[in-house]
Amino acid sequence: MRIDQNFYCGNDVTHIAKQLLGKILCANIDGILTSAYIMETEAYSVKERGCHAYNYKKTNRTNIMFQKGGVAYVYLCYGIHNLFNVVTNIEGEPEAVLIRAVEPIKGVESMEQRRGSKGKSLTSGPGKLTSALGINHNHNGISLLEETIWIEEGMKFDEKEIVSTTRIGIDYAEEDALLPWRFYIRDNKYISKL
């Protein structure tokens, strides 16, 4: 069952980030259908420095996040890695959830082929899972209600199975780097770091 747009338009990005855990990320790219459970997310808000659109800074890159929730924001980092975000909140309030790790369900062989590796290194990181699912910057700005990339209802997790902690790789954000806005499923093999 696909998630409707109302889900993405909430004004509490951390709540949405937690809700996304256990849901199924599906992609139909290059004629190949792949799907995976979302196991790790991070929240990004306009109010903190970790976000590209911090303080409503509007550029060609962050335009996407100013849209209404329910679109994909794919950002190319370090010139190599595609990072997949889900834009949330209403138009004009840039917030997004970064998908950091997933657990493969369907199309595993295609993922292995795309990644050139297998096992837990397949999707245990934001740059890897996009590669595995076939997501690239061409998908920047597409709607999650279309037939290319979407999210379905998945597993439900108990609150106590969800771990919240500080985010990774944004040390430059100073005190905002301490916000416990990274969420993952306790004891899951596919999270990006221990």
Added chain:
DNA sequence: GCAATGATTTACT
């Protein structure tokens, strides 16, 4: 037009 810069990954000490 061009220099600066990472929401990471991978390999190495």
Added chain:
DNA sequence: GTAAATCATTGCC
């Protein structure tokens, strides 16, 4: 654990 690689995109000149 730490460090270097790496290159498309961004933002400023």
